[in-house]
Amino acid sequence: MSSVSPMRSVNGMDSADKQSNQAARSPQKFSLPPDRAAYPGQTLRFKISELRVSFGAKEVLHGFDIDISSNIVTAVIGPSGCGKSTFLRSLNRMTETVRHARVHGDILLDDENIAGMDVVRLRRRVGMVFQRPNPFPKSIFENVAYGLRINGHKDSLSEAVERSLRRAALWEEVKDQLHSSAYALSGGQQQRLCIARALAVDPEVLLLDEPCSALDPVTTAKIEELLFQLKASCTIVIVTHNMQQAARASDFTAFLLEGRLIEYQPTPKLFTTPSDPRTEAYITGRFG
Amino acid sequence: MHASANMTERAALSKAPRAFLHRLRSGDEIAHIITLMFAALVVGITALLVYQLWIQSVLSRQKFGWIFFVTHVWDPLAGQFGALPFLYGTLVTSAIALILAVPLGLGTAIFLSEFSTPRASDIFAFLVDLLAAVPSVIFGLLGIFVMVPWLRTTVEPALQSTLGFLPLFQGPMYGVGFLAAGLILAVMVVPFIVSVSREVLIAVPREQREAALALGATRWEAIWKAVVPFAKTGIIGSVFLALARALGETMAVTMVIGNDPRISASLFAPGYSIAAVIANEFTEATGNLYLSALVELGLVLFMLTFVLNGLARLLVLTTRQRGAGHQ
Numbered sequence: 001m002s003s004v005s006p007m008r009s010v011n012g013m014d015s016a017d018k019q020s021n022q023a024a025r026s027p028q029k030f031s032l033p034p035d036r037a038a039y040p041g042q043t044l045r046f047k048i049s050e051l052r053v054s055f056g057a058k059e060v061l062h063g064f065d066i067d068i069s070s071n072i073v074t075a076v077i078g079p080s081g082c083g084k085s086t087f088l089r090s091l092n093r094m095t096e097t098v099r100h101a102r103v104h105g106d107i108l109l110d111d112e113n114i115a116g117m118d119v120v121r122l123r124r125r126v127g128m129v130f131q132r133p134n135p136f137p138k139s140i141f142e143n144v145a146y147g148l149r150i151n152g153h154k155d156s157l158s159e160a161v162e163r164s165l166r167r168a169a170l171w172e173e174v175k176d177q178l179h180s181s182a183y184a185l186s187g188g189q190q191q192r193l194c195i196a197r198a199l200a201v202d203p204e205v206l207l208l209d210e211p212c213s214a215l216d217p218v219t220t221a222k223i224e225e226l227l228f229q230l231k232a233s234c235t236i237v238i239v240t241h242n243m244q245q246a247a248r249a250s251d252f253t254a255f256l257l258e259g260r261l262i263e264y265q266p267t268p269k270l271f272t273t274p275s276d277p278r279t280e281a282y283i284t285g286r287f288g
Numbered sequence: 289m290h291a292s293a294n295m296t297e298r299a300a301l302s303k304a305p306r307a308f309l310h311r312l313r314s315g316d317e318i319a320h321i322i323t324l325m326f327a328a329l330v331v332g333i334t335a336l337l338v339y340q341l342w343i344q345s346v347l348s349r350q351k352f353g354w355i356f357f358v359t360h361v362w363d364p365l366a367g368q369f370g371a372l373p374f375l376y377g378t379l380v381t382s383a384i385a386l387i388l389a390v391p392l393g394l395g396t397a398i399f400l401s402e403f404s405t406p407r408a409s410d411i412f413a414f415l416v417d418l419l420a421a422v423p424s425v426i427f428g429l430l431g432i433f434v435m436v437p438w439l440r441t442t443v444e445p446a447l448q449s450t451l452g453f454l455p456l457f458q459g460p461m462y463g464v465g466f467l468a469a470g471l472i473l474a475v476m477v478v479p480f481i482v483s484v485s486r487e488v489l490i491a492v493p494r495e496q497r498e499a500a501l502a503l504g505a506t507r508w509e510a511i512w513k514a515v516v517p518f519a520k521t522g523i524i525g526s527v528f529l530a531l532a533r534a535l536g537e538t539m540a541v542t543m544v545i546g547n548d549p550r551i552s553a554s555l556f557a558p559g560y561s562i563a564a565v566i567a568n569e570f571t572e573a574t575g576n577l578y579l580s581a582l583v584e585l586g587l588v589l590f591m592l593t594f595v596l597n598g599l600a601r602l603l604v605l606t607t608r609q610r611g612a613g614h615q
Contacts, residue, residue: 097501124504134495137518147503150513194499201503 045070045205045235046091050105053086053095060086063105064261066254070204073227073236075250075267077243079287083259084239085131088207091237092126093119109205124151127203131210133190135182135197140165140174143182143193147201160200167233168196169226188219195226206230208238212245224249243283247271255279338590345584347577356584362549362565364574369581371588373549377466377559378589381541382534384470384555385477390527392474393481397523400482401489402511413486420479428543431472436463436544439471444556459554462546467555469545473537477530484529488522489515521604528600535593538563562589 046068053061060083068074076084086095093114095101107114114122124147135143144161153160161178165171170192174185182193191211198206208227212220227236227249240246246253247267254264255276263270263279274280281287308317348356348369359370396416400409440463447457492515500510516523546558547568562585573579 092502094498094502097498120504120506123502128498128502130495130498130502132495134493134499136496136499136514146500146513147505150500150503150505150509197499197503 042069042071044068045110047108047111048105051087051090051107052104053083053090054102055098056100060259061090062259066261066264068235068237069252070235071231071233072251073231073238073249075246075253076237076239076256077241077246077253077282078256079282080241081258082256084256085209087256088128088209088237088239091205091207092123092128094123094128124201125203126205126207127198127201128207129191129194129198129209129211132214133187133194135185135190135193138182139179140182140185140193141178144196144200147197151201164196164200165193167199167230168192169222169229170196186219188215188222191215191219191223192226195223199230203234205235205237208236210239210241213241220245243271255282257282338587341583341587341590345580345587347580348584349580351577352581356581357588360549360551364569364578367575367577369577371562371585373551374560374562374565374585375588375592376551377469377545377549377561378535378563378592380466380555380559381469381473381545381561382531384466385473385534386527386531388471388474389478389481389530393478393526393530394485394523396478396482397485397489398511398516400486402507402515409486413483416479416482420483424476424537424539425543427472427476428540431468431540431544435471436468439463439468443467448556455553456555459552459556461556462558464544464546465554465556465558466545466552469541469559469561470555472540472544473534476537476540477533480530480533481526484526485519485523488519488526491522492518524600524604528597531596531600532593535596536563536589538567542568562586562592 044067046066048067049065050063051061051065052059052063076087078084089095090103091107091114093103095103096119103115109117109122109126136146138146141158141161144164145157148157148160162171162175165174170189173189174193177184182190185193191214195206195208195211212223215223224245227238230236231251238246238250250267252264253267253270255262255270255274255278257278263274263276265275270279271283274283352359352369356369356371357375358372359368360372361368361370362373363369400412404412440461444457444461444463444467448461451457496514496518497510500514501507505513541561542564545561545564547560547564548558549560549565550557552559566582566585566589569578570582573582
């Protein structure tokens with residue numbers, strides 16, 4: 001464990017309060033989900049320490065530790081601009097697609113530092129779904145098969161496509177129009193198609209960056225249901241602007257504010273008895 | 289019933305002019321009328337052009353009919369006129385130009401939009417746009433004094449010794465000819481392809497790139513299998529813009545093509561193009577039939593451009609549908 005507590009960087013609290021807080025919680029309390037024992041079958045997937053990300057001269061994440069367990073849904077919440085998307089994108093090194101982006105600190109995926117991994121291999125293990133549905137201008141089938149094709153799979157494509165579409169709970173709706181354009185689908189279907197596309201290469205981790213922000217409540221519910229089913233087979237990290245969604249769909253929730261990790265707890269605990277006043281202020285809607 | 293219908297009609301009538309006047313004051317109707325007139329003028333000019341070409345070429349059309357397109361004799365003294373050598377020259381030189389310019393232009397555009405820094409890309413794009421603005425007579429001069437000697441002494445012998453088994457690269461090497469014209473056209477149309485394709489590639493949404501990268505695509509796979517397909521329609525558009533320029537280019541072509549109405553399989557041989565023959569022979573066309581034949585060539589060139597543009601539209605349409613429908 002890092003010796004640096006995320007609490008160290010907290011500002012705006014008087015020192016007595018700070019001290020008592022620090023005494024009350026061990027440093028790893030925020031970085032390691034404390035109730036991991038309550039979720040059997042989990043292992044540590046990501047072990048992240050002193051993560052700092054800056055774009056040019058502007059530092060967006062100011063250095064914090066967080067561990068993410070396998071086979072659960074971890075939600076990252078926080079107001080706009082708090083760095084939650086940047087955090088997510090650093091997990092599969094998508095930050096590198098931005099010019100002048102710099103990442104410091106260690107991100108270990110199954111005990112291997114991702115900075116030293118081949119980025120193509122990393123992204124095949126850590127899939128990603130984006131804020132806006134972004135299917136390719138191809139058929140539904142080709143969208144799902146894209147990842148398989150670039151990975152050199154040639155045979156049994158249709159089985160793999162069907163399996164992915166089933167996992168994304170889209171198969172029944174599209175099985176008769178696999179070869180028509182992905183753009184003919186509704187927004188929610190497109191987003192599930194993007195999930196199917198990401199699942200096709202069988203990632204160990206699925207990162208979702210506000211996947212429902214462009215969708216209606218019914219479709220959102222479908223996707224949340226989907227996450228619930230998917231966590232049996234992969235680790236899910238979801239960034240969301242929507243606190244209700246985090247409360248409904250996740251097992252653990254991390255609250256980020258201005259590039260710092262404020263609180264990281266089992267979701268029911270974070271939403272019912274948050275230990276930081278700022279978390280409470282945020283979840284009760286006093287800012288953000 | 290009738291009475292009431294009349295009443296409302298009359299009410300509407302008396303109201304309409306007032307509404308019109310009111311809107312006239314706010315400028316809507318004026319803007320509408322003026323812009324409509326401009327739009328009609330553009331269409332009218334095109335129609336007038338076709339009409340004039342049609343009327344002026346009546347002698348030649350009546351004398352030769354469809355034979356005009358398939359005879360290769362161009363003998364003003366004997367009053368024999370056939371369009372085939374010119375049609376051939378125009379198509380061959382344009383084809384050479386596109387075969388050379390499309391990979392070069394697309395490659396440059398991909399480099400500028402994907403690999404170079406935005407600043408360098410903008411500077412380079414500016415220079416490329418300058419290249420597009422160079423008058424074609426300058427290209428022609430460069431062609432005569434630099435390219436043609438180089439072709440004759442270096443390129444054509446090299447091609448003949450390596451690919452000489454193809455009829456394309458056989459026969460005497462003059463320097464001037466189809467290859468020279470195609471090459472100079474390629475240089476002239478590359479800026480169009482680079483400029484338009486670069487803009488289209490830059491406009492591809494970030495999400496498309498990221499979607500491919502997040503699936504474990506390499507940078508090149510993301511470009512070639514996600515970004516370029518997304519921009520396909522625009523890229524095809526840029527190619528046809530280039531083709532239109534190549535088909536109609538007159539000055540530079542006539543300076544290096546050799547101006548000899550012959551059809552040869554060899555790219556080294558001199559030829560002639562439609563635009564070049566019109567420009568060269570128009571002033572010395574003696575006799576109405578000669579003149580009329582030249583005008584008909586103009587009509588042919590116009591129709592060729594028209595047909596190719598139509599094909600381009602069709603291609604864009606079908607690739608769009610195929611992109612949507614094929615597996």
